[in-house]
Amino acid sequence: MIDAIVKATNIVWHNAQVTRVQREALLNQRGGTIWLTGLPSSGKSTTAYALELELFEKGFPAYVLDGDNVRHGLNKDLGFSAADRAENIRRVAETAKLFADAGIIVVTSFISPYRMERDFARRIHLEAGLCFAEIYIDTPVEVCEGRDPKGLYAKARAGKLKGFTGIDDPYEPPLAPELVCKTAEVSPREIVFRIIEFMVEEGFFREGASLLSHGRSFAGK
Amino acid sequence: MIDAIVKATNIVWHNAQVTRVQREALLNQRGGTIWLTGLPSSGKSTTAYALELELFEKGFPAYVLDGDNVRHGLNKDLGFSAADRAENIRRVAETAKLFADAGIIVVTSFISPYRMERDFARRIHLEAGLCFAEIYIDTPVEVCEGRDPKGLYAKARAGKLKGFTGIDDPYEPPLAPELVCKTAEVSPREIVFRIIEFMVEEGFFREGASLLSHGRSFAGK
Numbered sequence: 001m002i003d004a005i006v007k008a009t010n011i012v013w014h015n016a017q018v019t020r021v022q023r024e025a026l027l028n029q030r031g032g033t034i035w036l037t038g039l040p041s042s043g044k045s046t047t048a049y050a051l052e053l054e055l056f057e058k059g060f061p062a063y064v065l066d067g068d069n070v071r072h073g074l075n076k077d078l079g080f081s082a083a084d085r086a087e088n089i090r091r092v093a094e095t096a097k098l099f100a101d102a103g104i105i106v107v108t109s110f111i112s113p114y115r116m117e118r119d120f121a122r123r124i125h126l127e128a129g130l131c132f133a134e135i136y137i138d139t140p141v142e143v144c145e146g147r148d149p150k151g152l153y154a155k156a157r158a159g160k161l162k163g164f165t166g167i168d169d170p171y172e173p174p175l176a177p178e179l180v181c182k183t184a185e186v187s188p189r190e191i192v193f194r195i196i197e198f199m200v201e202e203g204f205f206r207e208g209a210s211l212l213s214h215g216r217s218f219a220g221k
Numbered sequence: 222m223i224d225a226i227v228k229a230t231n232i233v234w235h236n237a238q239v240t241r242v243q244r245e246a247l248l249n250q251r252g253g254t255i256w257l258t259g260l261p262s263s264g265k266s267t268t269a270y271a272l273e274l275e276l277f278e279k280g281f282p283a284y285v286l287d288g289d290n291v292r293h294g295l296n297k298d299l300g301f302s303a304a305d306r307a308e309n310i311r312r313v314a315e316t317a318k319l320f321a322d323a324g325i326i327v328v329t330s331f332i333s334p335y336r337m338e339r340d341f342a343r344r345i346h347l348e349a350g351l352c353f354a355e356i357y358i359d360t361p362v363e364v365c366e367g368r369d370p371k372g373l374y375a376k377a378r379a380g381k382l383k384g385f386t387g388i389d390d391p392y393e394p395p396l397a398p399e400l401v402c403k404t405a406e407v408s409p410r411e412i413v414f415r416i417i418e419f420m421v422e423e424g425f426f427r428e429g430a431s432l433l434s435h436g437r438s439f440a441g442k
Contacts, residue, residue, distance in 0.1 A: 017270045017285075018277045026282060049238045056239045061247060061282070063323040064238075073345070074315040077308075087298075094295035095316055102284040102325060124294070 020129075023103035029060050029205050031100035032131025034107045034195065035121055037174060039166045041147045042139035043183035043191075048109040050192045055105060060205070063099060065092055066109035080163065086117060093121035100130040105204065113171040131204055133178040135195060141166050143184045178202075241350075244324035250281050250426050252321040253352025255328045255416065256342055258395060260387045262368045263360035264404035264412075269330040271413045276326060281426065284320060286313055287330035301384065307338060314342035321351040326425065334392045352425055354399040356416060362387050364405045399423075 024030050034051065036044045048064045055062040071078075075091055078084040089112050099106040112118050118134055125132035144166065145153040156164035163169045179198050181191045199205065245251050255272065257265045269285045276283040292299075296312055299305040310333050320327040333339055339355055346353035365387065366374040377385035384390045400419050402412045420426065 018273050018283075022277065023282065023284075026277065026280065052239050056243065056247065059247060061244065061324065062239075063244075063319075065319070069319060069322065073318060074312060076315075091295060091312075094297075095319065097294060098284075098286070098290060098316065099320070099323070101290065102320070103282065104323060104325070 020101055020103065024206065027061055027103045029103070029105060030131050030203060031103040032105055032133070032204055033096040033100050033121070033125055034105065034199070035096070035112070035118060035132065035134045036107065036109050036137055037112045037118060037134060037177075038137030038139060039141055039144045039171055040111060040152055040164070041144040041149065042137045043181075043188070044109040044111075044137050046188050047135075047137060047181065047183070047191055047195075048107040050188050051107050051195055054192050054196060060105060061103075062105040062107060064107045064109060065096060065099075070095070082163075086114075089114075089117040090120065093117070093124060096121065097124050097128060097130065100125060100132075101128065105199075111165050111171070113165045113169065115172045115175065118174065131202065133198065133202065134174050135179045135181060136174045136177040137183060138173070138180050139183045241322055241324065245427065248282055248324045250324065250326060251352050251424060252324040253326055253354070253425055254317040254321050254342070254346055255326065255420070256317070256333070256339060256353065256355045257328065257330050257358055258333045258339060258355060258398075259358030259360060260362055260365045260392055261332060261373055261385070262365040262370065263358045264402075264409070265330040265332075265358050267409050268356075268358060268402065268404070268412055268416075269328045271409050272328050272416055275413050275417060281326060282324075283326040283328060285328045285330060286317060286320075291316075303384075307335075310335075310338040311341065314338070314345060317342065318345050318349060318351065321346060321353075322349065326420075332386050332392070334386045334390065336393045336396065339395065352423065354419065354423065355395050356400045356402060357395045357398040358404060359394070359401050360404045 020031065034048075036048055038044050045064075045066055048066060052062045052064050070092060071088075074095065075088050078088050089110060092108055092110055092112075096106040096108055108121075112121075122132050122134060148154060152161060152164065153167065155161040156167040165171050179195060181194065183191065186194075241252065257269055259265050266285075266287055269287060273283045273285050291313060292309075295316065296309050299309050310331060313329055313331055313333075317327040317329055329342075333342075343353050343355060369375060373382060373385065374388065376382040377388040386392050400416060402415065404412065407415075
């Protein structure tokens, strides 16, 4: 008897799941992924954190996935072989998809040098009806090498670091990115505004969100 | 020159990351994980989705991680060997931690039969200062077997399914769970209210959130 009641209840409650549309309504935005790609030291993390901050200040929940929070946890078991690097990006893509499904705006900050991997991330998002934008942080390798805050380019040039993207491992530039950002020519602040402008146009924010609700506005920037 | 400016700007912007406390303030809740554990068909998913719905209706962003959204994506490469099942739970724990760090309340719905794995999930959350609660969905195996919506117990009894938790694979009940829920005795609705009551006491919701803000209230339930 109890069994029958619980079974019947199961059916009702299982049907009453929260839909993504409901979650997005609560957060007043569409879940989706801003996928940054570019050479080491091209400015991906700078852009990612600046974008997260700008979104946060307007009241839109966003979250950055990058080497700092992924390599030390979820992908701790992975090294830097070709297979492990591919698996690293696959898991990031799938995790970003989960966040996007939860209604969050995810900003991923990984070199992600191969088109095939980025195309996979795009495909799984689009198949699930989630927003996705590939943003190419297009900084000349000379500029990246000039920054080199961790001295990795220097090590790679000295042959102490093998398989370094841009030096002895290829970077495949996006063929049709949604946006190209040139950090050597445009300030991080201006780049963030351009990305948000693009996101507004692409419908990342629910209708009216850019003008209404808790004074959140991207106007006048 | 440009290089120098960009470098300097990098430093400033990197320092201006959004903190977890700020994210939690925006969402009016503390990020954390409600880790459900129990036998197959014990009522974990029913509980998880009912809890997510109740939280959502009060305006608190929550997200369920379960076999449906994890096994088909992030953990698609994993089978059901002992090692793969362990890796499955490890990745779920790490992904839950990322969601919690983003300020979201995660509800995980996995058998997670081994204490060591659940203790790992707890440890990485607590070390990061994140809320974590292990909730034992304590349903007698006879009741679970009576429900058996996918006929898995029947298959396991017939020897067609090997390593099935509760039949020929062990389930290690939690030794000190934060809460024990008996789905054979208490309705899903009542269970959800008990979990939320516990969450209120444990500080999952920011001070005042349970009484104020957008009419969200758990009082009177």
